[in-house]
Amino acid sequence: MENFEDIMKAAQNVQEELQKAQASLENIEVEGVSGGGLVKVRASAKGIIKGVQIDDSLMTPDEKQVLEDLIAAALNDARVKADAKSQEEMGKMTSGLPLPPGFKLPF
Template sequence: MFGDLSGMMDKLKKAQEEVEKTKVRLDSVLIDETSADGKIKVTLTANRNIKSIAIDDSLLTDAEELEDFLIITLNKAIEKASKINVTEMASAAKSGMPNIPGM
């Protein structure tokens, strides 16, 4: 019994290490999103950290329009990054999980 427990603990530790490695790797995965008219471009990591925002000068005269474009474009980019993040983190966690009956 204790041998199995020790083996499960080792597998859990490996799963945790794999998750941490995946978090680090996802910081280097960049997602670019551009607004429909191409006037705003955002880049963020798969960990959902914004790296850059480029705004066309024509949007600088209308704050409301700029805000609308930013919200839409950022939300699209965050959605893409979240999908990648969830998939990769689930895969990393699952790869090292012990086979526990009933789970």
């Protein structure tokens, strides 16, 4: 039964480390960019949008469709970067944990 207890302790440690990693993702920021920097979106590694910056040159009625497209592209870029950063950070936290091969986190 000692082996089972070791497994349970390891699972508790994994859960604690995951909670720490999830909390740290809120403080890590990424920036999505489109239009060569005309539109920028700041987001947390958890994907929460923190801010949007739009170049003044896009603030004309003629540029409405372009602006909408650039905002969508910047949001998507931020999301991709947030996902990548999240995976990177979670990988750092779980790299030293004794997990079986092929075991994916979170559960």
